[in-house]
Amino acid sequence: MSRPKPATFDKKKIVAENRKARFEYTIDTVYEAGIALTGTEVKSLRFGEGSIAESYAEVRDGSVWLVNANVPEFSHGNRFNHEAKRPRKLLLHEREINKLHGAVAREGMTLVPLSVYFNGRGRAKVELALAKGRKDHDKRAAIKEREWKREAGRIMRDRG
Template sequence: MARPKPVTFDKVKTVADNRRVRFDYFVEDTLEAGLALSGTEVKALRAGEATIRESYAEVRDGQAWLINANIPEYSHGNRLNHEPRRPRKLLLHAREIEKLLGAVERKGMTLVPLSIYFNRTGRAKVELALAKGKQTVDKRNTIKERDWKRDKARLIREKG
């Protein structure tokens, strides 16, 4: 039997990227979720304005929500402009939500967004990660490994 291929998401335009997640957490699993957005939110995202640095996702009443993601008001919007830090509904299947809820409740994991992007069809998507928090020692080891890789690459470049 052939090995399954790793999941790759169809990212055409990345709007926001949370690179800090891989430093603060051990990423166990990733999945793609849609976002329920209003018109001015989509326009602000297309302009490339969003931050997901302090955001996280949670499951409430059988629905998944993206909390604390900042999509600033659209500059050419009128009085119908959106609220920048409002909770946004994540569009997932019921089975996916149950799987996430089980991992968060039983294993003590966290749902964090890795990136917000547009796919080929022009839909705004969020790449979510099921992650476990790192201790300070683990973070030090990550820094040590990163520095060693950088030094090793420099040595190989110099020696030829």
């Protein structure tokens, strides 16, 4: 019998975060995926460099790829340094890949990376979300709700 997965992932060191994704998309399911990196990419990420703000993931040839993620070249790298914006393979179980492929193909969902981090064992991981794009009126409603919660917190704090 397999061990149940924790509700939240064990994040030790967050390298890059896509903060706009939670506003731009309605998050449905969140997956933790490993990421296939070269040596200089790992070193660059350990120094806290990297960005996933404009990146996305896609299912291609039976595997999931992280596209347009920026991991800058390692400063002390030599001629074997990596390319900054190359597509990187995400490591998921075949069952998860099939679920993602079906959701993206049928339901019009999108694969959005939420964060890149190192877990407790020192492995680089990507928090990948299956999400649906929000319309402008949904975004306005989200802003309104967030401001109301903030105002309600102020009122409760002031009244004691």
